[in-house]
Amino acid sequence: MKMVQDEVRKGPWTEQEDVLLVNFVHLFGDRRWDFIAKVSGLNRTGKSCRLRWVNYLHPGLKRGKMTLHEERLVLELHAKWGNRWSRIARKLPGRTDNEVKNYWRTHMRKKAQEKKQAVSPSSSSSNCHSSSSTVTAVESSPFSDTGKASFYDTGGPNMAGLEDEHGYSMDDIWKDIDMSEENTIIKPLSPSMASPSWEYCWDSLWKMDDEEESKMFFNTNQLVSRYEYGKASVTG
């Protein structure tokens, strides 16, 4: 038997692909991406799978607009670390490096435009956020690490830089964020992940024995079918 999988798929992910990927990540963990890419039957690269998981499918992700405090954090940490997006993202629970990066790009584009209009060129400084309304918060550099990490915080090698001289702790920041996030939508990444069908899907998976599991590699369509069925029953 030979599976004909010629072209590697690129471009936007479909819901079915998402479901498959999430299933296989739960089965095999979120490290063996090449393996997952192969056994899942997705014609994607491991790299692509990882990216999809990290940036979109991971259950710990938070969607919606950046809160004021998150904005401040981004500004502060970028001032400190530069374009170390993943590092910055680790300090923003539920945010990805991609998200932070995208935010920064648009944010800074805006700021640059504002700056052009509002500030004379000679007054610019090394701080790239000089015309921002959040400048005061940023300039005070008030953050320290309390160990509250984002979902993929690996406890990175060097957080000592943040554990320093300032009185306003990360705890305070997080408390503020918690309060402000009453208005922030935190939802599962895919509609599917909160649905009964999703739970059913997991339930079935976890009950599988090894043999079943190996069979599943060749029956991934069933997963999608289950999912679709469940989804239909939810949505009406």
Next chain:
DNA sequence: AAGTGAGCCAACCGCTATTTC
């Protein structure tokens, strides 16, 4: 109502770092 441009986000690419054998 249609056209246009800007903003935003998801995904890819290339390079580097880390892990495994």
Next chain:
DNA sequence: TGAAATAGCGGTTGGCTCACT
């Protein structure tokens, strides 16, 4: 210890959405 494989990171781009004209 070195090579190969894999994972991770940062930069870039393409396409979709929405506001404005």
